[in-house]
Amino acid sequence: AQKITQTQPGMFVQEKEAVTLDCTYDTSDPSYGLFWYKQPSSGEMIFLIYQGSYDQQNATEGRYSLNFQKARKSANLVISASQLGDSAMYFCAMSRNSNSGYALNFGKGTSLLVTP
Amino acid sequence: DSGVTQTPKHLITATGQRVTLRCSPRSGDLSVYWYQQSLDQGLQFLIQYYNGEERAKGNILERFSAQQFPDLHSELNLSSLELGDSALYFCASSVGPLDETQYFGPGTRLLVL
Numbered sequence: 469a470q471k472i473t474q475t476q477p478g479m480f481v482q483e484k485e486a487v488t489l490d491c492t493y494d495t496s497d498p499s500y501g502l503f504w505y506k507q508p509s510s511g512e513m514i515f516l517i518y519q520g521s522y523d524q525q526n527a528t529e530g531r532y533s534l535n536f537q538k539a540r541k542s543a544n545l546v547i548s549a550s551q552l553g554d555s556a557m558y559f560c561a562m563s564r565n566s567n568s569g570y571a572l573n574f575g576k577g578t579s580l581l582v583t584p
Numbered sequence: 585d586s587g588v589t590q591t592p593k594h595l596i597t598a599t600g601q602r603v604t605l606r607c608s609p610r611s612g613d614l615s616v617y618w619y620q621q622s623l624d625q626g627l628q629f630l631i632q633y634y635n636g637e638e639r640a641k642g643n644i645l646e647r648f649s650a651q652q653f654p655d656l657h658s659e660l661n662l663s664s665l666e667l668g669d670s671a672l673y674f675c676a677s678s679v680g681p682l683d684e685t686q687y688f689g690p691g692t693r694l695l696v697l
Contacts, residue, residue: 512691568640568681571629571640
């Protein structure tokens with residue numbers, strides 16, 4: 469069975485600083501995808517970044533990068549130059565494939581507060 | 585805006601009642617997924633449909649059912665509602681049935697009194 473662990477329930481970071489949100493996972497599947505989503509206080513889930521298990525390079529999307537360490541089973545999200553609008557819940561997720569379909573398993577999330 | 589629409593945004597109902605949540609996927613997406621987010625259970629996958637067919641099933645209660653129509657919109661039916669069904673229900677969509685990025689709708693917030 470898959471497991472996604474986000475050990476930081478809450479974090480603070482000062483505006484313009486970089487912050488790393490931790491995510492570790494456990495799976496026996498050889499092929500999987502790792503995702504990060506942002507959930508602001510308004511409630512919607514916003515896709516941020518994706519990393520495939522066979523991707524050789526770490527994924528980057530603007531100020532977001534995913535520090536993928538396959539041997540350590542970690543997929544940490546790095547946000548550079550934090551902005552006040554980055555304050556939100558952040559969820560790490562992993563795809564779970566069956567023969568006919570797939571789903572996402574989510575971690576419990578990390579609450580990030582960016583301070584001026 | 586992800587392009588996924590959900591209606592209604594909010595729903596308040598009583599225990600024992602039945603409600604229907606509606607979702608329209610992004611243009612071009614054939615897969616629809618339903619998730620439930622509650623304080624105690626977190627975000628849980630319920631069910632996936634691809635082009636009208638059920639493809640994957642998660643922790644969906646027997647009181648809940650879903651379908652995807654020929655125009656690709658989907659409905660999640662929740663019946664015999666209990667207090668514990670109060671949650672945020674998300675619909676997400678993706679192009680294909682396997683290993684694709686899912687784009688989430690704004691959610692329907694259900695409160696069962």
